Amino acid sequence: MNKLFELLKFKIKSTINLEKIKKMKKINLLFFGFIFLYFGFSLIFSITMITDGAINATKEYGLTFYLIPLFFVMISFFLFQLSIFNTKSIMYSARDNDLLLSLPIPSKSILMSRVLITLLWNFLISLFIMLPMLITYAVRVGVSFDFVIMSLVTLIILPIIPTILASIFGYLIAFLTTKSNASKWIEYVLSLGMILFFVLIFSNIESILMYVVNNFDKIENFIKYGFYSIYLVIEMFSKSSYLSLILCLIINFGLFFIFLHALNLNYKKLLSLLNEKKTKTKFQLKKLKHTQAKQILFFKEAKRYFSSPIYVFNTLFGVIIMLIGSLAVFFTDKKDIINLIKEGGLNLNLFSVVILMVTFIAFLSNTSCASISIEGKNLWILKSLPIKLKSIIVTKVMFNFIVMIIPIIISIFAFSFVFGFSMIEMLFLILVAIISLGCSSMFGIIINLKFPKLDAIDDTVVVKRSLSVIIATVLPLILIMTLGTIYPFIEKYISLNNYLIILFSIVFVLNIVQIIIINTWAPKRLQEIN
């Protein structure tokens, strides 16, 4: 197609940025290579374990062949959820809209290149998750020539429908957010709806599975007439049906081309429609308010944060889930929770579980690791104002701390009340939250200062794909996982309480080191960044 290949090549090249990787120091390259490999293997290991557990559970009912279609559906949902905001920024509200439309490239090629980029991303993600699942399944259940062919086809078709659906939803979000004054609220409601949907699904997974087992025929009919593509995947694996395989390919690729053709009919019009901006006609200057410089910096930070739903949900997701969980325990039997922990293979008491949860959430909910990058081209404003560079950094650290600590403390109160923790235990939990959150807030800003991304095309790139965000969330995750894995080996020599006290003492010392870095290195580094 006209210029499609050139467009795709350029897009992929600019996304991967090989030149930047080539310029990286060898030691940095080795370090990040190790981190990514370690994280990758940990994730693959977890996927393998989950698949193994699922095979054991379904073997009892003779429904093992349903697992691949089940994985297919789950990954499809995951890809769909992941792609909605990406499609908005890649396909519709892209910054290069004007540039590309002004070039002698057919709009079909522009659309194709964007859809294919989204599809490629989704394909790589699904490959990373689905491949270990398929290999585990093959090892446990047995492998045949048919299975290999069916698996390959499944891998190819998996990202197609989620990409189509996400593109449609992405357009709706882009359209509504551009046309409405309450644009952010629409994005918030849609995102919150999505979170609640997943929370509901996963919190009721047991009853849903029981319903599936008990109403097998009804479900099969529902899938057959409602989601024919999934029904064909079931047929493919349960009956090794090549007819289903061919139909599956025809349906998926057919839908893909129909979608492309339909979108292409109005694509150029859609882009120009999205470009229209809504403005008020008349402005009246009401009484202005005076705020102290430090306060206004904090409010500016808050305004920036809450104006970006993708930033909010990427960082507040864990805290929201924890808050919902802490409220849910009021309506759950304490014994059921203890049983759930035991079934999960954790030999821990409730207090230790809450400590782990608080630490985990505190380290993973981090706004500061993107807070410098999110300034982007606006960084000159802060740097040219008569405020100390340290104040800018401290405000960003404090913002993360305050936003996260409030829901975490509410959760701690709720857990302490329901689980009957003593006052000392509750205070210890609050101390753990403060130390952990302080550590993650400062770590986030230091990492972001070290690896800023000021040239991102939009917030999604900063919040989801920038190096500082990946490091600030993955590194603590790896550390927590590693420390958790080590403990069973040293359990004989040290009690869990002592182990936790040592770990939190280390985190406390780390906080002091980070305070020194923020007072010395960080302002200098901020001055260097341009």
Place this chain on the structure above:
Amino acid sequence: MLEIKDFSKTYGKGGKKAVDKLNLKVKKGEIYGFIGHNGAGKTTTIKAMVGIIDFEEGEIKIDKHSIKTDPILCKQKIAYIPDNPDIYENVRGIDYLNFIADIFNVSLQDREIAINKYASEFEIFDNLGDLVSTYSHGMKQKLVIISALLHDPLLVIMDEPFVGLDPTSAFKLKKIMKDMCKKGVSFLFSSHVLEVVEKLCDKVAIIKKGKLIASGTVKEIKGDKSLEDLFVELND
């Protein structure tokens, strides 16, 4: 008001000098033009003056205070208008102005007067209630100019301030500059529009490949030629 002494800036270790031993003085009430080819070092020098980038060699003083050792004090006395009006897109125009006024501690009464005056003058008052993301390039530029004038600066440093402005607004900005000059405010601005520099400035500095090749009053520098002819000649 502004004194630059032996200022040098190198990007990266062992890299080429973007600016090399630049010396410049801007007195109270002067309008100084700063001209040079693309990549000559104008923006680097301007960014160093306003404390956005650090520099290794030399000294930059604003009202006798060093931007290196007293950055806050210096920044309080100056206003900066960048070459590209990249400002917060997610706030209303009025919110941005109020934010800047808060940072500079401008009293409520003074900021209201200044906003009313300048926003009306630049014909942007009716749009102050809209999100900055809905503004055109020129409107953003006007907003940045207004924000720079809110705190009565002693020195205004501008990087290509007329780019994106409509002729009426450009005329008004020039008038504001002249009026403020009479009150003792100094201006230093870079521009590629040599006619504007020739007509508006008291003094001019020409930079080439990071080095100052000429500076002085417009009359001294250009002699009988036009500034455009001289500029082309010096850069050949």
